[in-house]
Amino acid sequence: ADARHKKGGIAFLVAKSFPGTLNLLHADRGGRYLLLKGHLQGLNFYLLGVYGPNVPDSGFWSSLTTLCSSYQDHPFLVLGDFNTVVDASVDRSSALPASSRDGRDLPAFLDAIELVDAWRLLHPTERDYTHTSRAHGTHSRIDYVLTSPSLFSAVEAVEH
Numbered sequence: 001a002d003a004r005h006k007k008g009g010i011a012f013l014v015a016k017s018f019p020g021t022l023n024l025l026h027a028d029r030g031g032r033y034l035l036l037k038g039h040l041q042g043l044n045f046y047l048l049g050v051y052g053p054n055v056p057d058s059g060f061w062s063s064l065t066t067l068c069s070s071y072q073d074h075p076f077l078v079l080g081d082f083n084t085v086v087d088a089s090v091d092r093s094s095a096l097p098a099s100s101r102d103g104r105d106l107p108a109f110l111d112a113i114e115l116v117d118a119w120r121l122l123h124p125t126e127r128d129y130t131h132t133s134r135a136h137g138t139h140s141r142i143d144y145v146l147t148s149p150s151l152f153s154a155v156e157a158v159e160h
Helices: 058-069 105-113 118-122
Strands: 021-027 033-040 043-051 076-081 131-133 138-140 143-147
Touching (some): 033 058, 043 058, 118 143
Parallel strands (some): 043 076
Antiparallel strands (some): 021 033, 033 043, 076 143, 131 138
16 A cells, blocks of 8 residues: 555455465555465466556556466456446446546456456346446446456356
8 A cells, every 4th residue: 555645555354264375476566456376276376456546547557467467377366446347338327428537448458368257247237336426426336356267167156
């Protein structure tokens, strides 16, 4: 986290009884993401926690894509508060004008790392929101659980 400005930050809380292992690979200096390598029930995977910027920042998404691209030997589980939507037509209560700050950065990240939106796959037509904007009078789904397709078969439920 950014201690000087008292903002940002991400953490994972892991129970002592967790039967696998997690090792830190990379921690963003700004507190925006943590990348861990995990092992559980014979499976190696990467766990990425994200606290996305709440202003447009293509540099953030580009850096994160570059980092994750260098770790493609195991599947990913990515979760967090992304502060943007994947698809405004289904992840927002009403569309904002074209000048909306939501762009193509998050969808491009999903494509580059080959991730799927686990909640959306389990709830293809449902609308559920995790953020309310009083300024815009909208509700948005900005919190996500994303997985590599090979991990999705192990997902039993995703709830907001």
